Every structure is written in structure tokens, then in C-alpha cells.
Amino acid sequence: MKIRSSSSTPPSPSQPVSENAFWLNFEANARRYGFFLLLLIVIAALCGAFSKGWLSHQQRTTADGGLTLEYERFNRLMSDTEMKIVVHAGIRKEVTVVLGGDFMETFQITTLQPQPDRMQAQNNRLVLSWSRDALPADHAIWLGVQPLQWGQSQSTVAVDQGPSLPFWQFIYP
Incomplete structure (x- = not known):
């Protein structure tokens, strides 16, 4: 009209x-x-598009198939979210997972299962290590994280000095 x-x-x-x-x-x-x-x-x-759902859920795997990451691409500031890292360990003596990029600055880890044998921060990266005796062939690591900064975050995850798997997340204020 x-x-x-x-x-x-x-x-x-x-x-x-x-x-x-x-x-x-x-x-x-x-x-x-x-x-x-x-x-x-x-x-x-x-x-x-704003939190958990079809557009947000993401699963990425390295080219060699040694590492799989499941996470939510869109999150809200100060709300809990989960990440699942599956390491296809094979016959390694020790499994080491390295979280890098913006991960240390953007997220606070609230839960980590199973607990690693060693954990250290070095060069703006988080290094987690488990002995092979305590792990099954396909080892799943569950991270409960809480975003501390809003905006886009570029992070990486790698296993045992292998190729790093880049991933991004957008955190709404």
C-alpha cells in the first residue's frame, strides 16, 4: 500500500x-x-548459524587420516562448548597432541578427558602427552572449552609432529 x-x-x-x-x-x-x-x-x-546445529558442526581429518577433529564452528562468548579429537594412534609409544594458533589466547579449558600424563605450554602452544599403554588404538580426547574473546579465531591441532590441522571458529559477543 x-x-x-x-x-x-x-x-x-x-x-x-x-x-x-x-x-x-x-x-x-x-x-x-x-x-x-x-x-x-x-x-x-x-x-x-549462531550456535550448535547443521551449519555449525564441523568434522575435519588430516590428509594422512591420523587425526580427526569435531567441533562447533560458531560459539557464544563465555558459554561452554566441546571439542573431540580422535587420534588414530597405531603402534606409537607415546601420543602427543599440540594445540596452537589462537587457541591459548581464545579459549580456557574447563575439562579434559582422559587426563594427560604430561601437559605444558610452550611457544603459545599447548602440548598434551599420553603414554601408549593407557590408550586404545583410536584414542578420543574430549575438551570442554570456554571462549574468552569474541571474533574469529584461527587455531591448529597436530599429533606427534605430524601435519597440523587448521580450523577456525567465530565467537559471538
Whole structure:
């Protein structure tokens, strides 16, 4: 509905309120397009564009197949999220997982299962080590993390000096 008059209508006994055509058109367009915008936001949220869901869930594997990472690509600041690192250990004596990039600056680890035999921070990287005796062939490491900074985070994960697996996450404020 578009009203063509650009001036306000003067008040009369039958219409006690002065109406401006510009604002009437603005309201009609806000209703029309606002509904579709709200619908798009709800659909994006249900698909996981703001947290857990189809768009957010990501699984990455190294080229040699020695490491698989499952994580949520979109998170919220100060809310708990999980990462699952699966190491296909084979016959190694010790398994070492290295988390690098922005990981140490962006996340706080709240839980780590199973507990590593050794853990150290070196050169802005977190190095976790387990002895082979305590591990099955496919070793799953569960990390409960909490984002500390909002924005995009570029991190890496590697196992036993192998190729690093880069991954990114976006943290909403």
C-alpha cells in the first residue's frame, strides 16, 4: 500500500490525527520486510548459524587420516562448548597432541578427558602427552572449552609432529 501524497493531511472532525504519507509508507514497508528478515534470522538460528546445529558442526581429518577433529564452528562468548579429537594412534609409544594458533589466547579449558600424563605450554602452544599403554588404538580426547574473546579465531591441532590441522571458529559477543 503506497500513499502518494507527500504532505500531511490536516486534522478534521472525522480524522482527528494528522497523517504523513512518508511515515505511513515507512510503517507498511517495515512490516512487510521486517517479517521476512525475522523469518530468515529464525531459520538461520535453527540451522546453527549462531550456535550448535547443521551449519555449525564441523568434522575435519588430516590428509594422512591420523587425526580427526569435531567441533562447533560458531560459539557464544563465555558459554561452554566441546571439542573431540580422535587420534588414530597405531603402534606409537607415546601420543602427543599440540594445540596452537589462537587457541591459548581464545579459549580456557574447563575439562579434559582422559587426563594427560604430561601437559605444558610452550611457544603459545599447548602440548598434551599420553603414554601408549593407557590408550586404545583410536584414542578420543574430549575438551570442554570456554571462549574468552569474541571474533574469529584461527587455531591448529597436530599429533606427534605430524601435519597440523587448521580450523577456525567465530565467537559471538
